[in-house]
Amino acid sequence: MKRLSIVLxxxxxxxxxxxxxxxxxxxxxxxxxxxxxxxxxAVQQGIIDELAELGYEGIDYDIQSAQGxxxxxxxxxxxxxxxxxxxxxxxATPTAQALVNAITDIPVVYTAVTDPVGAGIVPSLSxxxxxxxxxxxxxxxxxxxxxLAQFGAIRAVGHxxxxxxxxxxxxAETAEQVCNELGIEFVAATVTNTSEVRxxxxxxxxxxxxxYVSTDNTVVSALSSLTDVAMAAGVPVMxxxxxxAETQDVIAAYGFDYYTMGLATGRLVAQILEGADPxxxxxxxxxxxxxxxxxxxxxxxDELGIDLPQSLIDEAxxxxxxxxxxxx
Amino acid sequence: xxxxxxxxGLIYGIMVLGVFITFRIxxxxxxxxxxxxxxxxxxxxxxxxxxxxxxxxxxxxxxxGVAAGMVTATIHNKLRVPNLLAGILTMTMLWSINIRxxxxxxxxxxxRGVETILSVFTRWFDFVPREWSLLIFxxxxxxxIKVLLDLFFRTDLGLTLGAMGNNQQMVVTQGVNPETLKLxxxxxxxxxxxxxxxxxAQYQGFADVNLGQGIIIAGLASVMIGEFILRSNRIxxxxxxxxxxxxxxxxxxxLGRYYGYYINLTPNDLKLITGILIVIxxxxxxxxxxxxxxxxxxxxxAATQGPxxxxxxxxxxVNTRQPERGAPDQEDRP
Numbered sequence: 209m210k211r212l213s214i215v216l217x218x219x220x221x222x223x224x225x226x227x228x229x230x231x232x233x234x235x236x237x238x239x240x241x242x243x244x245x246x247x248x249x250a251v252q253q254g255i256i257d258e259l260a261e262l263g264y265e266g267i268d269y270d271i272q273s274a275q276g277x278x279x280x281x282x283x284x285x286x287x288x289x290x291x292x293x294x295x296x297x298x299x300a301t302p303t304a305q306a307l308v309n310a311i312t313d314i315p316v317v318y319t320a321v322t323d324p325v326g327a328g329i330v331p332s333l334s335x336x337x338x339x340x341x342x343x344x345x346x347x348x349x350x351x352x353x354x355x356l357a358q359f360g361a362i363r364a365v366g367h368x369x370x371x372x373x374x375x376x377x378x379x380a381e382t383a384e385q386v387c388n389e390l391g392i393e394f395v396a397a398t399v400t401n402t403s404e405v406r407x408x409x410x411x412x413x414x415x416x417x418x419x420y421v422s423t424d425n426t427v428v429s430a431l432s433s434l435t436d437v438a439m440a441a442g443v444p445v446m447x448x449x450x451x452x453a454e455t456q457d458v459i460a461a462y463g464f465d466y467y468t469m470g471l472a473t474g475r476l477v478a479q480i481l482e483g484a485d486p487x488x489x490x491x492x493x494x495x496x497x498x499x500x501x502x503x504x505x506x507x508x509x510d511e512l513g514i515d516l517p518q519s520l521i522d523e524a525x526x527x528x529x530x531x532x533x534x535x536x
Numbered sequence: 537x538x539x540x541x542x543x544x545g546l547i548y549g550i551m552v553l554g555v556f557i558t559f560r561i562x563x564x565x566x567x568x569x570x571x572x573x574x575x576x577x578x579x580x581x582x583x584x585x586x587x588x589x590x591x592x593x594x595x596x597x598x599x600x601g602v603a604a605g606m607v608t609a610t611i612h613n614k615l616r617v618p619n620l621l622a623g624i625l626t627m628t629m630l631w632s633i634n635i636r637x638x639x640x641x642x643x644x645x646x647x648r649g650v651e652t653i654l655s656v657f658t659r660w661f662d663f664v665p666r667e668w669s670l671l672i673f674x675x676x677x678x679x680x681i682k683v684l685l686d687l688f689f690r691t692d693l694g695l696t697l698g699a700m701g702n703n704q705q706m707v708v709t710q711g712v713n714p715e716t717l718k719l720x721x722x723x724x725x726x727x728x729x730x731x732x733x734x735x736x737a738q739y740q741g742f743a744d745v746n747l748g749q750g751i752i753i754a755g756l757a758s759v760m761i762g763e764f765i766l767r768s769n770r771i772x773x774x775x776x777x778x779x780x781x782x783x784x785x786x787x788x789x790x791l792g793r794y795y796g797y798y799i800n801l802t803p804n805d806l807k808l809i810t811g812i813l814i815v816i817x818x819x820x821x822x823x824x825x826x827x828x829x830x831x832x833x834x835x836x837x838a839a840t841q842g843p844x845x846x847x848x849x850x851x852x853x854v855n856t857r858q859p860e861r862g863a864p865d866q867e868d869r870p
Contacts, residue, residue: 290537309741328645374643
């Protein structure tokens, strides 16, 4: 028994030592995400597809997920640093923060981070991040709230968000500000995890005319419980994440297509692999209106008895009618 | 990467010392640590951001952890709530408190320009690569805390804490109030966890209200692995194996992440691996205990037979019997 444990320990040490030795042949890219989630997975796929499209063959991807454990994000960052990857990509705020803190001499690209300056990832919007640059997914909150006004006379907007996600808190504050400017009442409910979403929605559903869902990982994960409550009360739900719109009962979704964000990030990574200096590249946004997708679900509109203006339907990129999804 | 495993192992090793105190010495399963770890991180981060003295910030983080532990102990003592539930109550309340401490935000970054204890230390030692100076710092810190704890557990108070964990009725008959002991013990444990959180925040570069998720499991797994590595009754080695267990646990997690895909394991399965590790350590510890009990039985049976083989000589039997008796064994409790 004792001999066996000594052998096991030696094998483990050898494994660890072997793990630290690297081969310099292929390009190694480390991708670190906070959790496996359709939007974040779409970003990852976009990056991989774009790099393949641009002609980079045989890249060795090390894809790590922290499974919602913020402490694991630091372990992953240390691993990428020890492995001397060529580029480290951080998808979402906590993993990006961990990478920036651990790695100072390898390019770090963040993506799907709502507020890079507020999260301490870069010092300013215009550059000077040292080895760090990337894409922000700050959604056009103002445009989204203004879209809500097209669903009829909106007196009060309900918003359920996670108090544990920095991006959600920032977006909620922005939404409240916009609502105040537009003279709409803002009714908020916070949750700490996915199981609280239903109760939080029920607590505000009677006081609101429409519900706004931001790019909040927790709430989007529990979107079906939110829409259940909303549909039963006859309240439309608008989401900022088009990736979930095709399978969820939301009347509209207006926001970034995360796969497109992944493609754009892939282009940025390619620039860096070619030798661009991250210090000179400021916070990137998807500003092309074509990168924003508008989903409209006419079936839900019918069920709720809401007449959407034809101009809105014409603007939509994707329309769901009679159970059929069609591109516009 | 080896130094990465060691640095993390030492940082979380301080937390494991805290978990070890409540879980093993006091026999008080304490879930407060899932809340006091981010509490320490939050206090440290907010004080650093507001420009306070760094040492003072660590002391305040420690005090905050002690307070959290004392709340748990008070709920358990005064309201007769089972220890597990008391810990969960405090942990739940601490979520809201942590967000308040962070300035009503769930996340507070300590960016590159911000002065932390680690940045000061690495500046002093800038002739050594940063990873190695961090390793030296955390080694010194963990050893200092370990030595202080060893000294504490040799004092009367420390010994009484251990005795209470072993047999609460015993200390009551000696005229000691176990409620006060639990207050001190759980408070001390959570104070250590808060210190660990404070340094984890500085190491990772941010304090987040979600930092505490999974801390108790990591702590328990580390304690179990430590018991598997080193068998002992002496306090010096008990605290050492808590730290070694922490380092081994981080190493195993790293191996799982690195080699996982060879056996079709994704990073998602790491939590399953953690649980399995705890179960394996428990099983092996149980087997060892059974084997030891069996050999004791065999040797004492052999001794009672005596060299003459006759059972009539009772006095002989009494004289030759030498039952193995050691100090109360910490490992006997599963």
